[in-house]
Amino acid sequence: xxxxxxxxxxxxxxxxxxxxxxxxxxxxxxESEVVCLVGSSGSGKSTLLRCLNFLEKKDGGSIFIRGxxxxxxxxxxxxxxxxxxxVFQHFNLFPHKTVLENIIEAPIIxxxxxxxxxxxxxxxxxxxxGLEDKADVYPSKLSGGQKxxxxxxxxxxxxxxxxxxxxxxxxxDPELVGEVLTTMKELADxxxxxxxxxxxxxxxxxxxxxxxxxxxxxILEKNCPEEFFDNPxxxxxxEFLKTTALK
Amino acid sequence: xxxxxxxxxxxxSSKGLFLDATLLTLKLTIVSILxxxxxxxxxxxxxISRIKILEYISNAYVFLVRGTPxxxxxxxxxxxxxxxxxxxxxxAAALALAFHNGxxxxxIFRGTIQSVDKGQMEAGRSLGMTRGTAMRxxxxxxxxxxxxxxxxxxxxxxxxxxxxxxxxxxxxxFNVATTLGSNHFDEMTYLLIVAIYYLVLVALLTMIVxxxxxxxxxxxx
Numbered sequence: 261x262x263x264x265x266x267x268x269x270x271x272x273x274x275x276x277x278x279x280x281x282x283x284x285x286x287x288x289x290x291e292s293e294v295v296c297l298v299g300s301s302g303s304g305k306s307t308l309l310r311c312l313n314f315l316e317k318k319d320g321g322s323i324f325i326r327g328x329x330x331x332x333x334x335x336x337x338x339x340x341x342x343x344x345x346x347v348f349q350h351f352n353l354f355p356h357k358t359v360l361e362n363i364i365e366a367p368i369i370x371x372x373x374x375x376x377x378x379x380x381x382x383x384x385x386x387x388x389x390g391l392e393d394k395a396d397v398y399p400s401k402l403s404g405g406q407k408x409x410x411x412x413x414x415x416x417x418x419x420x421x422x423x424x425x426x427x428x429x430x431x432x433d434p435e436l437v438g439e440v441l442t443t444m445k446e447l448a449d450x451x452x453x454x455x456x457x458x459x460x461x462x463x464x465x466x467x468x469x470x471x472x473x474x475x476x477x478x479i480l481e482k483n484c485p486e487e488f489f490d491n492p493x494x495x496x497x498x499e500f501l502k503t504t505a506l507k
Numbered sequence: 508x509x510x511x512x513x514x515x516x517x518x519x520s521s522k523g524l525f526l527d528a529t530l531l532t533l534k535l536t537i538v539s540i541l542x543x544x545x546x547x548x549x550x551x552x553x554x555i556s557r558i559k560i561l562e563y564i565s566n567a568y569v570f571l572v573r574g575t576p577x578x579x580x581x582x583x584x585x586x587x588x589x590x591x592x593x594x595x596x597x598x599a600a601a602l603a604l605a606f607h608n609g610x611x612x613x614x615i616f617r618g619t620i621q622s623v624d625k626g627q628m629e630a631g632r633s634l635g636m637t638r639g640t641a642m643r644x645x646x647x648x649x650x651x652x653x654x655x656x657x658x659x660x661x662x663x664x665x666x667x668x669x670x671x672x673x674x675x676x677x678x679x680x681f682n683v684a685t686t687l688g689s690n691h692f693d694e695m696t697y698l699l700i701v702a703i704y705y706l707v708l709v710a711l712l713t714m715i716v717x718x719x720x721x722x723x724x725x726x727x728x
Contacts, residue, residue, distance in 0.1 A: 315629055315632065315633065338632075338635045338636065338637055339635070341632065341633055341634070341635045342634075342635035344633075345633070346629075346630075348626060348629070348630065348633075350624075350626055352624070352626035352627060352629065352630035353630075354627065354630070354645055354649075355649065356648050356649050356652065365634070365644065366631075366634035366635060366636065369636065369644060370634060370635040370636055370640070371635075411630075414634070415633075415634070418634055
C-alpha cells in the first residue's frame with residue numbers, strides 16, 4: 261500500500277450543545293486505503309465523516325487533507341469538497357433533474373467543464389455503475405439501489421481523491437444492498453481512498469484495509485479486518501460483534 | 508333583479524367598455540404579481556438568511572402588510588407619495604398591490620424553500636457548490652414547483668384585490684361596473700355582469716395554473 265497520508269485527524273472534538281459527540285479523535289487514512297467506521301448508533305461515526313467534508317464544523321483539533329491543514333477560515337471549503345466526494349444514506353439525488361443531469365450538474369457549474377465533455381464522462385460513469393440505460397430517467401423512477409449507484413457516479417464525476425460513504429446501504433431493501441456494495445468494491449479495487457460508515461460487517465471484513473471501532477465518541481480500536489473480527493482487543497468490541505452476529 | 512333579456516342585452520352592449528377594463532385589470536394583476544414574486548423571493552431569502560437584522564426587516568415587512576388593510580396601503584401610496592414624487596395612477600396601484608402580494612408570496616416561498624429536504628443542500632455543498640449556487644440550482648427550482656399551487660391561489664386573490672384600484676379611479680372592471688351602474692340607475696345588472704367577468708378570469712387562471720402544475724410535476728417523488 262502506498263504510504264501517502266490522504267487524511268490525518270488530530271485531536272478532533274465536536275459537541276452538539278452539551279452533547280460531546282467526538283472526543284479527541286486521532287486517525288490517519290492513507291492513499292488507496294479503505295477504512296470502515298463501525299460502532300453502534302450514536303457512537304459518532306457519521307459525525308466524524310461529516311466533519312471530514314466540513315458539513316459539520318469541528319470545535320477543536322485539526323484535519324489535514326493530503327498533508328495540508330484545512331480550516332474554513334483559511335481555505336475555500338468548496339474547493340476542498342471537490343476533492344472529497346460524499347455519498348449519503350438517503351442518496352440526496354436532485355429530483356428535478358434526470359440521472360444524467362444529476363451527474364453533469366457539478367462538473368459544469370462548479371468545474372466549468374464544457375457540457376459535451378461532461379456528458380461523455382457521465383455516460384462512462386453510468387456504464388461503470390451499470391446504469392447506462394437510465395440516463396434520461398428521473399430519480400423517482402429508480403429503485404433505492406439504482407439511486408445510490410447514481411449518487412456514487414455523481415460524486416465520482418468531480419474526480420475526487422477521497423470518497424466518503426455515510427451508511428450507503430442503510431436505507432435500502434436487503435435485496436438491493438448487494439449491487440451497491442459491488443459498485444463500492446469495484447471502486448476500492450481501482451485504488452480509491454475510501455472512508456465508509458457501515459453496518460455491513462461482511463463488506464467490512466471483505467473490502468476494508470482497516471476497521472475503526474467507535475464507541476461513545478472515541479476510537480476504541482483500529483485494526484485490520486482479520487484481527488478485528490477474530491481477535492478483538494477490547495471488551496466493548498467483543499460485545500458489539502456479538503450483537504451484530506445475531507442479526 | 509333584472510330580467511334575463513335585459514341582462515343579456517346590457518351584457519352585449521357594454522362589452523366594449525368591459526373588455527377594455529378586463530385588459531387593465533389583467534395588466535394590473537400580472538404586473539403586481541410579477542413584481543410581488545420578486546418582492547416575495549427577496550424577503551423570503553432575507554428571512555432564511557440566518558442574519559438577524561435581515562430577518563427582522565423581512566418580519567417587519569410581512570407584519571406591516573398583513574396588519575393593515577390593502578385599501579389603506581393603496582391610499583398611502585397614492586395620496587401619501589404623490590405629494591413627494593409624481594407617480595402615475597397605474598403604478599401607484601400596481602406597486603401597492605405588488606407590495607401587498609409580496610408579503611404573502613414571501614411566506615409561500617419561505618415555506619416551500621424550507622420544505623425542501625436539507626440533504627439537497629448538503630448534496631450540493633458536498634459537490635463543491637457555494638451556498639448561493641446550491642440555492643439557485645438545486646433548492647429554488649424545487650421550491651418553485653412546490654410553490655405553484657399556493658402561488659396560483661395568490662394570483663386569484665390578487666386578481667380580485669385589484670378591484671380596490673377602483674378607489675384611486677383606475678378604470679378597471681369594478682370601477683367600470685359601478686360607474687355604468689350609477690349612470691344608468693341599474694347597479695344590479697352591471698354588478699352581475701362584472702361578477703361574470705371575474706368568474707371567467709378566475710376560471711382561466713385556475714386552468715393555466717393546473718396545466719403548469721401538471722407540466723412541472725414529472726419529476727416529483
